[in-house]
Amino acid sequence: MSAILKNKDARDKSPPTGPDAMFTDGPAVRDIWPAVRDDFRFYCSLHFPKGAGFPRRLLRCLRSAGFVLLAFLRAERNYVDCRRRDGWTLRLLALRIFLAFAKPLEFMMTKSDVWVSTDIGPNVYLSDRGYLFLGPWSVGSGTVIHDRVLIGAKAAQSDARPTIGANVWIGPECVIYGDSRLGDGCTVLPGSVLSMNVPDRAVVGGNPGVIVRRDFDNTDLRRSLSANIDRETLKCR
Amino acid sequence: MPVSGFWNTVRTDLARYVGKSELSKRRMLRTIYWEPGFQGVFVYRFGRLLLSKGDVILLWPLLALGWVAYALMVLVIRKGYDIGLSLSAEIGPGFYVGHFGGVEVHGCRMAENCSVGQLTKVGAADQVDGPQIGSGVWIGSHAKIPAPVKVGDQATIAPGARVLKDVPPKALIVGDPGRVVFRGFDNSRILPGR
Numbered sequence: 176m177s178a179i180l181k182n183k184d185a186r187d188k189s190p191p192t193g194p195d196a197m198f199t200d201g202p203a204v205r206d207i208w209p210a211v212r213d214d215f216r217f218y219c220s221l222h223f224p225k226g227a228g229f230p231r232r233l234l235r236c237l238r239s240a241g242f243v244l245l246a247f248l249r250a251e252r253n254y255v256d257c258r259r260r261d262g263w264t265l266r267l268l269a270l271r272i273f274l275a276f277a278k279p280l281e282f283m284m285t286k287s288d289v290w291v292s293t294d295i296g297p298n299v300y301l302s303d304r305g306y307l308f309l310g311p312w313s314v315g316s317g318t319v320i321h322d323r324v325l326i327g328a329k330a331a332q333s334d335a336r337p338t339i340g341a342n343v344w345i346g347p348e349c350v351i352y353g354d355s356r357l358g359d360g361c362t363v364l365p366g367s368v369l370s371m372n373v374p375d376r377a378v379v380g381g382n383p384g385v386i387v388r389r390d391f392d393n394t395d396l397r398r399s400l401s402a403n404i405d406r407e408t409l410k411c412r
Numbered sequence: 413m414p415v416s417g418f419w420n421t422v423r424t425d426l427a428r429y430v431g432k433s434e435l436s437k438r439r440m441l442r443t444i445y446w447e448p449g450f451q452g453v454f455v456y457r458f459g460r461l462l463l464s465k466g467d468v469i470l471l472w473p474l475l476a477l478g479w480v481a482y483a484l485m486v487l488v489i490r491k492g493y494d495i496g497l498s499l500s501a502e503i504g505p506g507f508y509v510g511h512f513g514g515v516e517v518h519g520c521r522m523a524e525n526c527s528v529g530q531l532t533k534v535g536a537a538d539q540v541d542g543p544q545i546g547s548g549v550w551i552g553s554h555a556k557i558p559a560p561v562k563v564g565d566q567a568t569i570a571p572g573a574r575v576l577k578d579v580p581p582k583a584l585i586v587g588d589p590g591r592v593v594f595r596g597f598d599n600s601r602i603l604p605g606r
Contacts, residue, residue, distance in 0.1 A: 279445075279448075282448060282492075282493065282512065283488075283491075283492035283493060286493070286494055286512070286513040286514075287513065288511055288512075305513075306513050306514060306530075306531065308511055308513075308530055308553070323514070323531060323554075325529075325530070325531070325553050325554060325571065348554070350553065350554050350571045350572040352571060368554075368570075368571065368572035368573075368587075368588075382572055382573075382587055382588040383586060383587050
């Protein structure tokens with residue numbers, strides 16, 4: 176036991192316990208500005224595939240609920256991680272005061288709430304129209320989440336939270352809750368309600384949800400916001 | 413409704429958010445600041461108080477001020493947080509709105525200790541007799557109760573369900589259209605503010 180306490184590497188690798196445990200699984204502390212800049216570039220590439228002037232791109236992103244939400248989330252996550260690492264500093268105090276006053280305004284603007292302990296990877300698109308209530312363990316990179324989506328229910332006061340893989344497309348009006356895992360590259364059709372594991376590259380839909388099709392490539396859906404999904408693209412009966 | 417009754421009702425609502433065992437002042441202030449759902453419920457209670465005092469002519473100057481304040485608060489709650497608790501609904505004490513955004517409660521009758529999540533629609537706007545909901549009912553997010561149905565005490569309506577038929581007490585409703593998948597479901601674990 177004393178060896179573990181003395182050896183810093185071993186201490187850092189020992190499994191975390193207590194209420195802080197949910198914050199330690201993610202990657203190292205990310206600075207706010209690089210993360211927000213990456214999000215900005217990704218949003219611009221989705222909204223303006225042919226490119227546009229900087230003022231136009233900036234205005235489009237500031238009007239988008241999902242971008243504002245992501246920017247707030249990066250700042251909040253940076254605050255939580257830095258406070259765990261460094262304790263209180265002047266920068267963190269200023270950030271804390273800013274967040275405490277700006278958070279209700281963010282609620283009003285985006286009409287959505289994301290739990291801080293969610294690991295959201297790079298290149299994630301959250302809907303411009305808001306109404307997102309997200310609390311999964313992690314959201315993989317390249318995932319597209321449309322408006323009016325609930326992921327994760329804290330109602331039962333349990334640790335059962337979903338995990339969203341990379342390159343997932345989640346349509347509007349979806350509810351995903353419970354201890355479920357969405358595999359990489361799967362597609363959730365609009366209006367579906369799920370609380371089950373979904374294999375990689377599958378298509379699920381319905382209320383309650385069922386697997387509609389296996390091995391579907393959703394790259395077109397994720398690349399363009401104007402892409403459509405119907406029976407033709409799904410190639411099912 | 414007497415004014416003391418109004419404050420008791422608001423305190424019961426607050427206890428749903430804070431938890432009965434931990435009703436300290438600090439936690440109460442935090443809840444009032446951070447929970448848009450509670451703010452929405454408070455504004456609704458305030459509006460009901462003004463409605464109930466309408467027949468006392470001596471109070472009318474005071475009521476006029478009250479309605480102006482109510483209009484301003486409703487503007488913030490509706491446009492900002494998108495919580496629409498219509499004054500045509502009769503909601504018992506201990507009402508819990510989880511999160512915010514897209515909550516619509518119109519023309520229905522709810523008993524005490526009910527909970528609703530975000531994007532929940534209870535009752536249609538122009539209905540005179542909306543749904544009647546028993547006590548201790550938990551309505552998950554994205555659930556819809558558009559028809560004038562009766563929901564029994566301590567029933568649980570799962571997230572995303574749409575209720576079109578009467579619901580027996582202590583039932584668990586899942587799916588669209590909603591069907592009973594379990595009878596005798598104990599929802600005391602998922603009710604907030606135990």
